[in-house]
Amino acid sequence: MFGVVASGKLVNTNVQEAGVNEYFLTLEDALSVNHIVVFLTGQIPFSEGFGGSIYLGWPAEGGGMSWQLLGFISNSKPSAIFKITKVKPSETVTPFGQEMMATVGHHSTAMVGLRVEPLDQLAQETPASGTQPSSLSNMSEFSQKMLENLFNFASSYAVDPTRSALTPGETYIPAAALRQWYSNFQRRLSLNPNFWKTL
Template sequence: MFGCLVAGRPLQTNLQQVDETHALFELPMASTINHICVFLLGTVPFPDGYGAAVHFYWPGKGFQLLGMLSNEKPSAIFRLRGTFSAVSSNETLFAGSPAASGGSALTALLGLSIEPLPQIMAQLATLPAAVAKPGAVASDATLLAERIVKHLFNYVSSFVSGRGSLTPETQIPMALIAKWYETFMSKVQNTGLGFLENQE
């Protein structure tokens, strides 16, 4: 019924049934996971009025709600790096699962809980906005572009502050822009775009 795709890895369809309403995917080498996609295979739809709450289990931190799937929303992509909090939503949600029973610290779990849609929506309403909408920074392209340009401006300004102010006539070496780009892309790949919100 479900498929799971960790970015850069083969498709997983090896869903493990925990009970009638809970199932999970084991995710080895969890520390290397940045993004994960979970979706309905299209073979079996949810019963009317039902969907699946999607949970992520990091060893030692419990299960945390990521989002949901339904017949109307048959797939979702979640950014895991930098968004998983230490607060567990429910340690015993998938009791008896390998990681919940003390499995390898390098293996995480993606849990799916079949529930009535109103219950799932109530759970989603309790999520912080940054977790409920992991792409919130990128949702407004104008705001994102403004933050990137501001980051570049602040970076370049730090090199010319001792020689006066930055003006439209100030010549900037391309090597400086190239260095900013390398640093900026490395930061985005390692931590996402959240650092752009912390600019003064």
């Protein structure tokens, strides 16, 4: 039904059934993995109105697995990228049946679990913080905030030459030039969020 691509590793579709509507696969050497992509293979779609919540599980002290919700996939959203570098749950959560509670062999081995649930229930679940990788919209938002900050900072030093003495030897930039640069940068960013890579 689903598979996982971990950064720097081969595709993993070795899915095992853990219980009714519960599946998992093992993620070896997970401590070296920054991101995973969970995807539907296309062979078995979800039933109408259902999707799959995605969990990451680590061996817990004293046995069992400690799970953290990453997000979900569905027929209309058949893949998702998750950042897992900061996902190290401290308390044991058991969204899966007892079949998945056995401790895996090594502390760097993790498990990726999929639990089939109704879509309206999936929409109400809250993934662990920091699991979503930076997106293009976040980069655009950062660039926008940076531009506004630069403009506001530089504008705070604006002086009226008719009302104050200019410091000799100091170079002054007209506020209009800064405003024009700001407008041009904004326009180029809206047309192509990656244009700055060619600067």
